[in-house]
Amino acid sequence: MKKKTFQEIEKKWQEKWWKSNIYHADTDSDKEKYYVLVEFPYPSGQGLHIGHARSYTFLDVYARVKRMEGYNVLYPIGWDAFGLPAENYAIKMKVNPNVVVDQNIENFRRQAKSMGWSFDWEREIKTTDPKYYKWTQWIFLQFLKNGLAYKGEAVMPWCPKCKTICANEEVVDGKHERCGTPVSKKKASQWWFAITKYADRLIEDLKYVDYPDFVKASQINWIGKKEWADVTFKIDNSEESFTVSTTRPDTIFGVTFIVVAPEHPAIEKIKHLIPQQYKEDVETYIEKALNKSELDRISEGREKTGVFTGLYAINPINNKKVPIYVADFVLMSVGTGAVMGVPAHDLRDFEFAQKFDLPIIRTIKDPENGDAPVDSKEKVYEGWDGVMINSDFLNGLSPKEAKEKVTEILKEKGLGKSTIRYHLRDWSFSRKHYWGEPIPVVYCDKCGMVPVPEEDLPIELPYVESYEPNEDGESPLANITDWVNTTCPNCGGPAKRETDTMPNWAGSNWYYMRYLDPHNDKEFCRRDILDKWMPVDIYDGGSEHITLHLLYSRFVYKVLYDLGFVPGPEPYKARRIHGLVLGEGGVKMSKSLGNVINPDDMVEKYGADITRTYLMFMGPYSGNAEWSNKAVEGVRKFIERYYSLVEMSIKNPADVEDIEVTKELHRLVKFVKDNVLDFKFNTAVAKIMKFVNSHKNIRLTKSQAEILLKALAPFAPHLTEELWEKLGNEFSIHQQLWPEIKEEYLTDKIIEIPVQIDGKVRTVIKVPKEASENEVWERFKKSEAFSKYLNEKSVKTKKYVSGRIFVVVTA
Ligand code: ANZ
Numbered sequence: 001m002k003k004k005t006f007q008e009i010e011k012k013w014q015e016k017w018w019k020s021n022i023y024h025a026d027t028d029s030d031k032e033k034y035y036v037l038v039e040f041p042y043p044s045g046q047g048l049h050i051g052h053a054r055s056y057t058f059l060d061v062y063a064r065v066k067r068m069e070g071y072n073v074l075y076p077i078g079w080d081a082f083g084l085p086a087e088n089y090a091i092k093m094k095v096n097p098n099v100v101v102d103q104n105i106e107n108f109r110r111q112a113k114s115m116g117w118s119f120d121w122e123r124e125i126k127t128t129d130p131k132y133y134k135w136t137q138w139i140f141l142q143f144l145k146n147g148l149a150y151k152g153e154a155v156m157p158w159c160p161k162c163k164t165i166c167a168n169e170e171v172v173d174g175k176h177e178r179c180g181t182p183v184s185k186k187k188a189s190q191w192w193f194a195i196t197k198y199a200d201r202l203i204e205d206l207k208y209v210d211y212p213d214f215v216k217a218s219q220i221n222w223i224g225k226k227e228w229a230d231v232t233f234k235i236d237n238s239e240e241s242f243t244v245s246t247t248r249p250d251t252i253f254g255v256t257f258i259v260v261a262p263e264h265p266a267i268e269k270i271k272h273l274i275p276q277q278y279k280e281d282v283e284t285y286i287e288k289a290l291n292k293s294e295l296d297r298i299s300e301g302r303e304k305t306g307v308f309t310g311l312y313a314i315n316p317i318n319n320k321k322v323p324i325y326v327a328d329f330v331l332m333s334v335g336t337g338a339v340m341g342v343p344a345h346d347l348r349d350f351e352f353a354q355k356f357d358l359p360i361i362r363t364i365k366d367p368e369n370g371d372a373p374v375d376s377k378e379k380v381y382e383g384w385d386g387v388m389i390n391s392d393f394l395n396g397l398s399p400k401e402a403k404e405k406v407t408e409i410l411k412e413k414g415l416g417k418s419t420i421r422y423h424l425r426d427w428s429f430s431r432k433h434y435w436g437e438p439i440p441v442v443y444c445d446k447c448g449m450v451p452v453p454e455e456d457l458p459i460e461l462p463y464v465e466s467y468e469p470n471e472d473g474e475s476p477l478a479n480i481t482d483w484v485n486t487t488c489p490n491c492g493g494p495a496k497r498e499t500d501t502m503p504n505w506a507g508s509n510w511y512y513m514r515y516l517d518p519h520n521d522k523e524f525c526r527r528d529i530l531d532k533w534m535p536v537d538i539y540d541g542g543s544e545h546i547t548l549h550l551l552y553s554r555f556v557y558k559v560l561y562d563l564g565f566v567p568g569p570e571p572y573k574a575r576r577i578h579g580l581v582l583g584e585g586g587v588k589m590s591k592s593l594g595n596v597i598n599p600d601d602m603v604e605k606y607g608a609d610i611t612r613t614y615l616m617f618m619g620p621y622s623g624n625a626e627w628s629n630k631a632v633e634g635v636r637k638f639i640e641r642y643y644s645l646v647e648m649s650i651k652n653p654a655d656v657e658d659i660e661v662t663k664e665l666h667r668l669v670k671f672v673k674d675n676v677l678d679f680k681f682n683t684a685v686a687k688i689m690k691f692v693n694s695h696k697n698i699r700l701t702k703s704q705a706e707i708l709l710k711a712l713a714p715f716a717p718h719l720t721e722e723l724w725e726k727l728g729n730e731f732s733i734h735q736q737l738w739p740e741i742k743e744e745y746l747t748d749k750i751i752e753i754p755v756q757i758d759g760k761v762r763t764v765i766k767v768p769k770e771a772s773e774n775e776v777w778e779r780f781k782k783s784e785a786f787s788k789y790l791n792e793k794s795v796k797t798k799k800y801v802s803g804r805i806f807v808v809v810t811a
């Protein structure tokens with residue numbers, strides 16, 4: 001009989017898994033819950049890419065280990081299917097986006113199944129399904145009812161060719177992404193979500209969650225809560241003044257000019273003060289500046305522009321006169337729209353001073369440059385270390401102390417006050433596009449804006465022939481008059497529907513809750529089910545989503561929490577960020593380089609298990625990993641070797657158990673489990689490889705073979721399932737518990753490790769052979785040598801060279 005290929009084996013088990021639903025998480029189970037979440041994909045026409053394959057395998061391995069630990073694990077998947085690519089494709093090809101999206105989803109689903117990921121397919125969701133977005137609309141209504149959604153004017157990018165208001169994310173390098181036309185600006189009314197009301201809590205509640213530090217930092221920076229000082233500079237020879245805003249009042253002795261935003265409303269008021277010979281230049285400059293986009297004005301590296309007004313302002317601290325400029329790098333939307341220029345300590349101000357030949361006064365003697373003159377960009381010091389110089393009574397203070405003092409004096413003089421400001425703005429929540437959730441609101445001549453009653457949801461997106469916006473730049477939905485014209489739920493009179501749709505974010509803000517109760521048509525999710533499953537225990541995603549997606553979904557969850565719909569303040573207990581898959585040589589994978597690896601080709605050539613194991617082995621979880629065909633071959637050899645080792649042992653098992661091998665197996669499974677739970681997937685695989693390589697020719701007993709199978713089962717679920725069956729065991733290995741690990745098998749390999757403190761070996765300690773750095777350190781802490789040599793001293797670095805030496809350097 002011909003030997004079955006790995007691919008044949010994989011097909012067989014996949015069919016059996018999906019038919020018997022072994023990965024379904026039963027809500028009524030008594031087992032403790034564990035919720036593993038991956039960011040759901042946008043089902044693009046290209047299909048799953050290898051990056052998806054890697055991150056979904058990471059979390060699949062994790063979910064499988066958790067299941068084998070005895071948890072009731074939920075690992076769901078769905079499709080984030082609204083968005084511009086589908087709409088753009090529809091416009092180009094004249095097909096309905098629904099058709100395209102469903103084709104793409106089918107392809108993604110096929111691919112996902114071919115990789116053997118243990119998703120709970122009974123809970124699959126799609127954001128474009130009216131049964132799903134009914135609840136996205138319902139959430140919108142809760143925001144509206146509670147004063148957290150409102151309509152307001154905004155200046156938006158406008159594409160003159162497509163005659164459409166663009167979303168900010170559609171404008172790339174000042175051009176409309178779809179057609180390449182440079183965008184201008186247009187006032188438009190927009191929906192907003194009042195996320196700024198939650199700014200403080202979005203910072204404070206980070207204490208509840210386990211996110212990597214850089215992820216927390218990115219949330220905090222985006223919110224950008226800072227203490228500012230607003231300082232009034234009187235205009236020389238007049239009663240008028242400008243109030244500048246600064247985060248660095250400590251540097252006030254370094255002010256050599258003032259800059260005002262071109263759209264500053266006070267310019268109108270002081271126009272009559274501007275000397276005649278400057279007037280025209282100022283007016284021309286302002287006119288030009290107002291035609292540029294904000295992004296253009298502040299983009300880094302752009303040469304600074306500006307114009308002198310002929311006016312001077314008086315520094316309220318030292319009464320020095322400084323020139324007043326108008327320049328477009330100052331935005332009205334930040335602070336007060338006017339700044340005090342301190343070129344020695346702010347890069348933008350430095351560039352401006354160089355361009356206009358303005359003086360530069362260093363006011364901080366800093367640790368990097370001392371008090372050297374600030375004659376190049378590199379010498380601009382923006383930090384908070386060092387001491388104040390050239391600052392009269394502030395000299396010798398630290399910048400922080402100087403800041404306090406200056407603020408206090410300004411307050412006394414009535415020329416300054418401190419204010420808390422945020423970088424965060426309210427969240428623009430509408431788009432003039434077809435392919436999104438309709439906003440459930442109607443406009444009635446008599447009643448004004450009226451929310452659609454909850455029982456009338458969903459407001460379905462109508463089927464249309466043309467997706468282009470209309471002549472007035474309104475959403476394409478505005479053209480569908482029989483959809484737009486409706487009756488007012490309040491008075492029954494004629495009314496018009498809102499034609500804006502929701503942004504891409506809307507469906508992905510709350511999807512992790514819908515998985516819990518995906519077929520419920522009475523509620524977005526039953527409360528007792530939320531109580532049981534929330535929060536998500538571990539959430540994997542890409543580094544491109546650590547700011548906005550995370551912030552928006554945390555915000556939505558908090559609002560639902562305040563309204564009593566969900567059980568806690570935070571949706572995700574822990575967040576982890578995977579790295580990227582790069583092509584050979586560390587370059588980005590791209591079509592033009594021809595180095596794109598397609599998961600389908602890998603499955604066809606090697607099968608899912610080799611692909612999965614390679615993806616886990618190729619590098620650390622959070623690092624970027626380089627593809628290597630040679631390394632794939634190495635993994636193939638390992639899997640084949642592993643397979644035949646177990647197969648041989650099944651045909652011809654060992655007569656007597658070699659207890660040393662059993663001990664090694666126990667250490668192996670402990671290592672694998674600990675490392676997977678620690679997101680060290682690559683070291684876990686490496687350990688199994690090492691075991692197999694050093695035991696090529698042995699035979700195992702049945703119970704030994706079972707342990708070895710369980711160790712690899714999370715990585716290579718199909719082949720281990722096949723061998724499990726061949727061993728005479730019942731379906732399925734994936735419903736077994738992890739092998740019980742005997743403590744006495746773990747600790748008998750004790751080794752001696754010398755401990756070196758500041759260059760001298762001071763003691764030797766006994767530790768288990770597999771001990772981690774932390775374990776060695778804990779053991780060392782209990783030793784006499786620790787209290788003798790290290791008490792009172794602080795440790796600068798410590799390092800364990802595994803199995804060799806432990807090195808400590810004190811501060
Ligand atoms: C004087 C100063 C001295 C500043 C110094 C910085 C360093 P961060 O801290 O990055 O949030 N600024 C204020 N309003 C502005 C506006 N409307 N448009 C452009 N820039 C504006 O930025 C705060 C700093 O941004 C403020 O502090 C101000 O420059 C500038 F050594 O004031 B600073």
Ligand code: ZN
Nearest residue numbers: 159162176179
């Ligand atoms: Zn366009």
